[in-house]
Amino acid sequence: MATYGRNTLAHLIPVAILVVGAGSLAACGNGEAESGDGAGPDESRGVYAEVRAREVADAWDGSEAAGVWREGYHPVEDVVEPPEGGFHDEADERAFETGNFALRGGLPDLPREDGEVKWQRGGSLTLPLIGARQAYETLDRGDPDGPGLTVTGARLGEMTHATSRGPATVPAWLFTVEGYETSLTHAAVLPSASPAPPIDAARDPSGSELTALDGLVEVARDGRSVTVLAHHGACDDGPRVRVLETDGSVVLSASVAGAADGPCPGRRDIDPVEVELDRPVGERILLDAFTGRPVPYGRPDGTPAR
Structure with a gap:
């Protein structure tokens, strides 16, 4: 599982054997x-x-x-990317993190049923696309605390992010956000089911x-x-x-x-x-x-x- 987090992720048998060489660990953060x-x-x-x-x-x-x-396709970083250069201020950053969005305008229908995930190291996987409305609803979690972000439209494009098989290019919804020249991007495919x-x-x-x-x-x-x-x-x-x-x-x-x-x-x-x-x-x-x-x-x- 290579990568490359952008923003810098589960335990029994009788204790008869003490396993040696379990690897070393370092302390960090609150834990x-x-x-x-x-x-x-x-x-x-x-x-x-x-x-x-x-x-x-x-x-x-x-x-x-x-x-x-x-x-399978298993992301190991966020499948949502803010507009290029990030948000303008702390209020917009908070709106994004708390899911405070508003929709003004329509969202497009699916242009096709499936999309292709392509890994940079080779290999691909065809998966069902999710609609722009479904992707938007994962952003808009209904928290009205403070100023929000306004989405005015979307189009289907691509994004690249880290997965368990390394970087992959995946279909993505590119949302137009009021006040921003570049799009807020959301992967248009869901992770593969865990076996x-x-x-x-x-x-x-x-x-x-x-x-x-x-x-x-x-x-x-x-x-x-x-x-x-x-x-x-x-x-x-x-x-x-x-x-x-x-x-x-x-x-x-x-x-x-x-x-x-x-x-x-x-x-x-x-x-x-x-x-x-x-x-x-x-x-x-x-x-x-x-x-x-x-x-x-x-x-x-x-x-x-x-």
């Missing part, structure tokens, strides 16, 4: 990545996560599901040793780190994300560190955690050790991952 050596509570979770991660990697590497995934995983989700007996990741934010341009979203509560030391690298996959194991005993507010925070890798991601599959599935790009609420 922390770590290797999990030692003997305290967080360290024992690391052993548990490491064994689960090996099980997930063994299930995926060389599997039919992995082959299906690698043939059925070759392993079930983890059954965490403690409810805290492993947690599901909340999404992929970015793959660094050199592929040597990924940034993911992980959640935690109000009475802990934040999320931890460990990594196991194999030739075919990169398995990320999220957990919560330092949870305090006793009553605690029911707040759920989501923080970005940067995970450093021993070698570039390439076309390896980013997997969530808890769910046993590929880590999806974006935030769980559908807002831009930036």
Whole structure:
């Protein structure tokens, strides 16, 4: 999974074997990545996560599901691009991020049923096109807070963005935005469906040793780190994300560190955690050790991952 994020992304067998060589991690942002050596509570979770991660990697590497995934179209950065040069001011940036749009004028019908995704490294995939109205509705999420952006029309064109198979050129809707000379661009094809995983989700007996990741934010341009979203509560030391690298996959194991005993507010925070890798991601599959599935790009609420 090579790339090239523009704006600088899931964990169990008896603990009979301590897997060696799980890869190194670095701390960043509000969360922390770590290797999990030692003997305290967080360290024992690391052993548990490491064994689960090996099980997930063994299930995926060389599997039919992995082959299906690698043939698909899976973006690893936003499928929406602001007008060239960005927005004029903070108000327009906020309108974009909160989905505060208005439509003045009509939107065109689909000129054809299908479009072609073309990878720069070779290969292509034909997928159904989505209509301009459907694409617009993903932008306009109905938040009327403050000034909004006004769309006055659209036409079908192309855009290039990062995917799990490297940069790809895809059909895109080019929206005309009042006050801007260049278009706001939205991919006109949907990501490929994720294949059925070759392993079930983890059954965490403690409810805290492993947690599901909340999404992929970015793959660094050199592929040597990924940034993911992980959640935690109000009475802990934040999320931890460990990594196991194999030739075919990169398995990320999220957990919560330092949870305090006793009553605690029911707040759920989501923080970005940067995970450093021993070698570039390439076309390896980013997997969530808890769910046993590929880590999806974006935030769980559908807002831009930036």
